[in-house]
Amino acid sequence: MHTSELLNSYTVDPGTWDEMYSEPERTGGSxxxxxxxxxxxxxxxxxxxxxxxxxxxxxxxKEELAKRLFxxxxxxxxxxxxxxxxxxxxxxxxxxxxxxxxEWKYIEEGIRQRLKALNLFLKDVYTNQFILKDGIVPVxxxxxxxxxxxxxxxxxxxxxxxxxxxGIDLIRDHDGTFCILxxxxxxxxxxxxxxxxxxxxxxxxxxxxxxxxxxxxxDYPNILHRxxxxxxxxxxxxxxxxxxxPGIYNSAYFEHTTLARLMGVELVEGRDLVIDNHRVYMKxxxxxxxxxxxxxxxxxxxxxxLVFNPDSMLGVAGIMSAYRKGNVAIVNAVGNGxxxxxxxxxxxxxxxxxxxxxxxxxxxxxxYQLGNADEREHxxxxxxxxxxxxxxxxxxxxxxxGHTASDEEISRYKMEILKDPRxxxxxxxxxxxxxxxxxxxxxxxxxxxxxxxxxxxxxxxQIVPGGLTRVALREGSLVVNSSQGGGSxxxxxxxx
Amino acid sequence: xxxxxxxSLYWMSRYMERTDGILRMLRINYASSQDDIQEFSxxxxxxxxxxxxxxxxxxMAHNTRAVLQYMVTxxxxxxxxLNIITRARENARSVQxxxxxxxxxxLNDFYHTIRDEKLNHDLQREDPISILDILIKQGMIYxxxxxxxxxxxxxxxxxxxxxxxxxxxQSADILDVKFSDMNYDFAKTDTTYWKYLLLSISGxxxxxxxxxxxFDARNVVEQTVLNEDFPRSILYSAGQLHRYFxxxxxxxxxxxxxxxxxMIGKIKSKVRYSTVESIMAxxxxxxxNGIKDDLYQxxxxxxxxYFAYT
Numbered sequence: 001m002h003t004s005e006l007l008n009s010y011t012v013d014p015g016t017w018d019e020m021y022s023e024p025e026r027t028g029g030s031x032x033x034x035x036x037x038x039x040x041x042x043x044x045x046x047x048x049x050x051x052x053x054x055x056x057x058x059x060x061x062k063e064e065l066a067k068r069l070f071x072x073x074x075x076x077x078x079x080x081x082x083x084x085x086x087x088x089x090x091x092x093x094x095x096x097x098x099x100x101x102x103e104w105k106y107i108e109e110g111i112r113q114r115l116k117a118l119n120l121f122l123k124d125v126y127t128n129q130f131i132l133k134d135g136i137v138p139v140x141x142x143x144x145x146x147x148x149x150x151x152x153x154x155x156x157x158x159x160x161x162x163x164x165x166x167g168i169d170l171i172r173d174h175d176g177t178f179c180i181l182x183x184x185x186x187x188x189x190x191x192x193x194x195x196x197x198x199x200x201x202x203x204x205x206x207x208x209x210x211x212x213x214x215x216x217x218x219d220y221p222n223i224l225h226r227x228x229x230x231x232x233x234x235x236x237x238x239x240x241x242x243x244x245x246p247g248i249y250n251s252a253y254f255e256h257t258t259l260a261r262l263m264g265v266e267l268v269e270g271r272d273l274v275i276d277n278h279r280v281y282m283k284x285x286x287x288x289x290x291x292x293x294x295x296x297x298x299x300x301x302x303x304x305x306l307v308f309n310p311d312s313m314l315g316v317a318g319i320m321s322a323y324r325k326g327n328v329a330i331v332n333a334v335g336n337g338x339x340x341x342x343x344x345x346x347x348x349x350x351x352x353x354x355x356x357x358x359x360x361x362x363x364x365x366x367x368y369q370l371g372n373a374d375e376r377e378h379x380x381x382x383x384x385x386x387x388x389x390x391x392x393x394x395x396x397x398x399x400x401x402g403h404t405a406s407d408e409e410i411s412r413y414k415m416e417i418l419k420d421p422r423x424x425x426x427x428x429x430x431x432x433x434x435x436x437x438x439x440x441x442x443x444x445x446x447x448x449x450x451x452x453x454x455x456x457x458x459x460x461x462q463i464v465p466g467g468l469t470r471v472a473l474r475e476g477s478l479v480v481n482s483s484q485g486g487g488s489x490x491x492x493x494x495x496x
Numbered sequence: 497x498x499x500x501x502x503x504s505l506y507w508m509s510r511y512m513e514r515t516d517g518i519l520r521m522l523r524i525n526y527a528s529s530q531d532d533i534q535e536f537s538x539x540x541x542x543x544x545x546x547x548x549x550x551x552x553x554x555x556m557a558h559n560t561r562a563v564l565q566y567m568v569t570x571x572x573x574x575x576x577x578l579n580i581i582t583r584a585r586e587n588a589r590s591v592q593x594x595x596x597x598x599x600x601x602x603l604n605d606f607y608h609t610i611r612d613e614k615l616n617h618d619l620q621r622e623d624p625i626s627i628l629d630i631l632i633k634q635g636m637i638y639x640x641x642x643x644x645x646x647x648x649x650x651x652x653x654x655x656x657x658x659x660x661x662x663x664x665x666q667s668a669d670i671l672d673v674k675f676s677d678m679n680y681d682f683a684k685t686d687t688t689y690w691k692y693l694l695l696s697i698s699g700x701x702x703x704x705x706x707x708x709x710x711f712d713a714r715n716v717v718e719q720t721v722l723n724e725d726f727p728r729s730i731l732y733s734a735g736q737l738h739r740y741f742x743x744x745x746x747x748x749x750x751x752x753x754x755x756x757x758x759m760i761g762k763i764k765s766k767v768r769y770s771t772v773e774s775i776m777a778x779x780x781x782x783x784x785n786g787i788k789d790d791l792y793q794x795x796x797x798x799x800x801x802y803f804a805y806t
Contacts, residue, residue, distance in 0.1 A: 072601055072608070073601055073604070248589050248590050260593040267593045268498065283498065283499045284497055285499055286749050
C-alpha cells in the first residue's frame, strides 16, 4: 500500500477543527484524493509530501525506532505489578503537531499577559489583598482553597516572583480559537518530553526539521538555569542550585534527572539536605555545602514535615523557616496552588482587567462554579453536556465526562458534589481539535491539546517555541491525560 | 559530591565487576563441564557466587542448565546476574546526572537484554556460550564506555574504588574455594583443573608465558596473589584501590582520609611483602581470609566516612 491511500482514508469528524485539513464545507466523510491534498493546510504540506515518499513499511520501521529509542534511553515510567517493576514508555505519535508563526505569536502574547496577572494575584493575595478588598475575587473563594497557605502570608519572595515555571494548557475550539483550559503553576511536568520528542524526531526524519523552518527548543535548560542562578540570596559567583526530587520511584523521575543533567546541577533528595541555623546544606563526601536555590519537584504538602504534612519523608525539616528567613530560594514559590485552583480560574480574566487594565487575549473556557446554587442547578439540568472536575485535582483524576457517563454514575457523582460543592466546577464539553496520528498503517484523527512552558525570571517572561502536545489516543476520547490513556507528539513552531 | 551519589556510584561499580566475574566463571565452567575427562561439579561456582545451601548445591552440582538458569536469569536468587544488573541499574538511575548519558544507556540496555524472555529461553535451549558471550560483551561495552566518556573526577575515583575492592575480594574468593575443593592439596597435578581456573580469570595465557614448565599449584597462587602485571591479582587490585583512593585527598575530611589511606596502604604492603612460601607457612585459607576481612573493613570505613547520609 502506498501512502497516498494512507492520506485518503483520513476523515475529519464533523464540527471539529482539524490541525492538518481545512475543511470549508464541513461535510465529514471521505473526500476524493484531489480534494484531500488541496485541503492540507500550508504548515503541514512539507510533512505530507515527505510522508507520501514513504512506504507503510518504512513508517512502521520509524515507529519501531521511536519505541526503541525511548526504551533504551530509559525514558520510561515504572508500573509495579506482582512485586516487580515493568518499564513502560509514554506512547509517542510520530507525526508532529505544527503551529504557525502567527498562531504562536498570539499564544505567546496571551500567556505572557496571563502570567503577569497571575503573578500579581499571588503577590497580592499573600500581602495586601487589594483584589479581595475590592471584591473582584470573593474572599471565601480564596480562603476555602486548600492550597492557600497561611504560612506564606506577609512574606516577600525574591523579586516578587511566585511563578517561575508555568505550564499553560490550551485547547482549540470547533472554530480553531485557542482557549485556556488550565493553568499549572505548582510543579508542571512534561517539559522533558518536549525536549526528548524533538530529539526523537531528529532521528526519525533526517533533514525534515531544518527543511520546514522549525524553531529550536534546546534553549529551555539554559534559560531555566540562568533564572535559577539569578534568584540566589547569597552574593556569590557560583551559587549552588539543586533540583529536589521525591526519588526514583516518582513517575516524573526521568524528567528530574534530565533537567539536572541539562543544567549541570545537582539532583538531590530530601534526605541529602539538612538545615542548620536556618540555612540549607547538602551532605557531600567532603562535608556540608550550602544550597542557595532549590528547584523543587516535591509538592508543597510534603516540603517540610515541621510545617505541613508531618509524615512526609520527601521533604526537609526546617526548610520553610530557611525560606522565610530569605536564606534559600524555592522554585516555584510555596502556596501557588491558590492561583491554579480550578474555581479561581474563573476569575483570571477579571484579574487581567484589574491588575493590567487590559482585555484578556486568550479566552477561558466557560466555567460554572458548583458552589454557586444557580449555576449548580443549571449544570445539574444538563449533565450530559458537561465535564465536571475537582478544583484541586490534576492529571485527569476525579473527572466526570457527562456525555459518556451512565445515569447511575451521574446521580452518584451529584451526591458527591452536594457534599462539598466548592470543590467542583463544570465546563461544557469542548470539542478539542484533532490532528492526524499514525495508527496501524493508517492516519486517524485524534484529539489534542497543547502545553507550552513559560519561564519567568527577573528579566521577564520567556516561552520556548514549542511545548507538549498531548493526544487522546482512544478513538472519540476527549481526555488527553497520560494517566487516562494519552500520548504525546513532537510540537513544531514554525519561524515566520 | 553528594554522599548518596558517591555511595550509588561505588555500588553500581561493584555490581558491574561482580557481573563480569560471574559471567566469565560460568562461561569457562560450562566449557569445562563439556570436557568429559574430569569429574566436573558446579559446586565451587555456586559456593563463590551464591547463597545456595549445601543441599541445593548438591542437587544442582551436575545439572548444567539448572545452574545457568539459577545464576543468570533466576528472579529468586538475589545474586543472579539479572538481579545484580537490576541493582546496578537502580544505582545508576539515581545518579544519572553524574554518569554520562552513554554510560546510563549502556546499563539500561544491559538491563533490558537480561530481562528479555527470549534470552532466558535460549539459555535453556541454545548454545550457552553464545548467550553468555552476548552478556559479557554488554559488560565490555560498559567498561569501555566508562573509560572513554567519564570525567576523571571524584565520581570516577569512587567507581574505581568499588571496582578494585570487589575484584580483590573476588580473586581471593575464587582461589580459596578452588583450593578448598581439593583440600588445599598442593601436590595435585591435574592440569585441566588449573587450566580452567586460570581461564576463568583470564590468566591462562599469562601463566604459560611466565612459567612455561607445566602446572604447579604454587605458581597458580603466585600469579593470582602476587603478580603485579596480572589485572586480576590481589596485589594489582590493592594497588589500584590505593591509587584511586589517593585521589580523594582534599582540604576537608582529612582525618577520615588518613584513616582509610592507612588501612589500604597496610593491605598493599601485606601482599607486596608476601611470598608463596610465607603464604604457605601461614596457610592459604588463613591468608586469603585475612585479606578479605581487611578489604571488607575498608568498605565499612568508606561507608562510615564518605557515604553516610542518613
